[in-house]
Amino acid sequence: MSPSTSIDAHASAGTFATLPRNAAAHFKLCFLGAVLHVVDQLAHNLGGLDEVIEQFPFLRAYLDELETLGATPTTPAHDWLARVRQWELGVDAHLPIRALRHALDLDDRDLTLLFAIGLIEEDPRFGFVIECAQPVTPQQHRPTLGLLTAWWRGGDDVAPVRECIRVLLDNGLIQVINADAPRLQWVFQSLPAVWDAIRGDILRAPAPGLTYIPPHELGSLDALVLPANTRRAAAAAPALLASGDVRAFIVRGPRHNGRRTLVRAIAAALGRGVLELRGPLRLDDARVAIAGALATLAHAIPMLVLDLGLGETADVPPLRGYDGPIAVVLGKHGAVSGRAVDGAITINVDMPDAHERRALWEQSVDAHDAEDVEHLARRFRMTSGNIRSAAALARSYALLDERTRITPDDVRVAGRSMHRELETLATLLPASGGWESIGASESTLGELRNLETRCRNREALREHVGRALARQLNCGVRALFAGPSGTGKTMAARILASTLQMDLYRLDLASVVNKYIGETEKSLDQLFSRAEELDVVLLLDEGDALLTSRTAVQSSNDRYANLETNFLLQRLESFEGVLVVTTNAANRIDSAFQRRMDVVVDFHMPDPHDRWTIWQLHLPLEHDVEHAWLQDAAVRCELTGGQIRNAVLHASLLALDDGRRVATRDVASGLQREYRKSGAVCPLPPGT
Incomplete structure (x- = not known):
């Protein structure tokens, strides 16, 4: 972070009153606290402040900025952070660092150490400072365990420093980039996703497999089409979660049926965002390692989306660094276990009934764009999400046909385009006839x-x-x-x-x-x-x-x-x-x-009457098969409908190749062929 981005340069000395009361200002104040601690350690190692500025002149800008905010180069970091905590009392907005400090019970040493590891993320020139401070590790711009221990030990006891680093590691705030090295030479760095969240700049996809949705993008419960019992349970959930009486809630139902939308609405009622993780989840999952800290920093509810089968149970791992409500999204089957979901309440989101589907269709299409919304609601038993998707696709299919009104056929074709996952396990068969x-x-x-x-x-x-x-x-x-x-x-x-x-x-x-x-x-x-x-x-x-x-x-x-x-x-x-x-x-x-x-x-073997009917259904309307011969074949040839179908196909092929209509001899040839396939003797002689 270059000094050019410093906080309000016109702030009077000794006061934070003119600072914007937001996450960015809070981050800068904590960052400057770490700078104070580093400068103090450098002065101790190099012999004085002048020597520090001589070797690292860029630090003068940071010290000038600290002076505008009422600090001197000799102000202890813990005194500075005490003033920061006093300033926090007047900030109602969510401050990521404050939330993290409360969730993990971090003290001043923990906070300055965390920021010291991240100094290089804001200003690369701190990399040269770190390199000079640890000569035994040449060309290393990030701090080692040895350096952090030396700068934060405060005496002969290194245990508190190592305990602090363990807490930061366990909660996914930092990572070791050379775990195979000797312990004192371990090099630490901040995780990019976590550091962005500490700055208050959490991304929509902070890490692979994680999705963050901020509160202002979440819908309200009132806008959802829900069964009455589901709506009552969802309306009561925010108060239960806010009170702390319930720490987790499970939302069950078919996929694409508003389960995640319901979780988002409950989160919005609590003034929180949502951090979504899609399963399966494991203890060694990198997403799980940082999800807790990210949820705390983003003031979001972690939403675990699991796709479990009948009889399957998934263990929900603890989300370190997070102390708030957790949401789990499940299908109709499967179960979850673990301390994180002990005492969880369950909200079921069933398939919408005809009345609810009508409301969903009315939301998804204009009244004049569909031939009969009531018919669509009765005809297509779809999930809420599939209704919305089908409505959008059906509108496109109607426009392709140069129409503005959606028909049931448009919806059926649109629905078929959503069958991709089904088509990996099953094959679409043509369906026609009466x-x-x-x-x-x-x-x-x-x-x-x-x-x-x-x-x-x-x-x-x-x-x-x-x-x-x-x-x-x-x-x-x-x-x-x-x-x-x-x-x-x-x-x-x-x-x-x-x-x-x-x-x-x-x-x-x-x-x-x-x-x-x-x-x-x-x-x-x-x-x-x-x-x-x-x-x-x-x-x-x-x-x-x-x-x-x-x-x-x-x-x-x-x-x-x-x-x-x-x-x-x-x-x-x-x-x-x-x-x-x-x-x-x-x-x-x-x-x-x-x-x-x-x-x-x-289904029984057809009798003579049934076989006569099958022959009539399969033969072309215009043919030259003798009526009496065909009746005799229906009585004497005890074939199944499938065998009759094959015989007619063979007869039609023979006639087509000769360029004429199907004749008796063609059907007789087909009959002989079917009997040969079954190893039996045809009771009729070949036709002429």
Whole structure:
């Protein structure tokens, strides 16, 4: 810090009255206190003040500045700092150094030593002073433990100085840059992020993985769209935290659902900022080492954001250098432990209901920009954050189509662009058609339509049943499609998604299943959570690979397989989206899974009438297949819908290559091909 940036040069001697009452002035006063101590030690070592000025002439400017503020070169540093503390009494604003001193119970020695280590950060010329003062460490511009001990020991006892340095190190205020050197040759430096915060200049990203948001950028509780019970809890939280009765609070809910926004609003009510750390956190994490001091210096609430799976527990490490409330943001699952969160209160932020979603849509789009806000609120069960993101993207898609009004299709396409994390674990399948497109029995079609009805009313259903049943229900719908291969199970899932106007994602087993213990469960939990947040239909095709029956434990493999099954049982029960599981081996699925299914649809081998319908659905509208021959094929060829589909594809390919319409001989060729694939003999001779 060059003298040209000195405090008000017109300040009268002996008074701080004209100084601005802010963090910058306080920093400069503490900085000058360290200069006083260094000059005193130099004078002792060199024989007098004149010798000091002769060797380090730049110090004259600092001494002149001290004189304008009522100090002399012989004023003890502790007397100067006593005057600084008296000046602090008239400052209501947050002073980072004062807050740090109170949090760590720092004395004058601690403070001057901390600033002495940081002198070079403000004025590089102090590097030459440090180098000359420690000749045994040539070309070293930062202070060593030996020099600090010599300048601050005050007698033969070095223990107080070393204890002071230990406190500064433990609380992330300074660091050793050559820990492998002999102890007395340890070189100390201030951490850039911490030094900036000491100056009152904390950055938005003070260090990798840390984000600071100042109080003036935080919203208020009144502006948030929250359930009534959440709003009541959030409104009471600031008073509890300010009283000290509660030292930590946990905010739970889906991602992108206003959890962090709620923490910020509570912090704003306390007049604090927020310092955000995203997990996982470890004791040796460099962010944890400085987060406490940064939070104290910035007058911010540390907010730890953790993404835990079902059954996971994270230890919240102590934030050294901080003595205030802590916020932890969690999903619906997982837990935290540690003294830092003992006695924490929990505030749940559930998915917004239709009424709350309408309010969010009205905030996100102008009334004249959307065709029907009420329909958007009912149709898209999204988190609050995803609603805002989808609204902005939907507006862009509408403009691309040269429209000003947003349609549900715009929102659906916009929502799909937010599926990136889901797409690492599942594959988007095209969803189209209606129930008339599937050749299933009337009983199967009836169950599928009942499933569609259940999905459409999954939110409102709880309001139309008794209290005991309502407490057991959530918004999830779990369906099992059981039947032989090729009977239309996957096609039915596509049609269900199409009728619900939802995207369909199929679980990618290769991306989820992991040989390492516990990793499969983590991936599955992540998949289910993303599907809930993004309001998509999730398909577990050939689900018996995951939902196998539990077995007697005869080896460690059996034990861990059973644990995986138990995890899925719990996760399916809490799932709040739409899940379809298909299987052609229902007997292999654990009975407990079947009991947890809301709807079970059996797909049977098609009878002659069903096969006739399937043939008509798959053949082109204009074809030359003989009617009587096709009827005979529907009766005698006991194929699945998938096999009929393949036969028609082969027939159409033959006709296309010849440039004509599909004929009887083409279909007959396709039939013969399907029977050969299955190792059976076609009951019909090849067509002519």
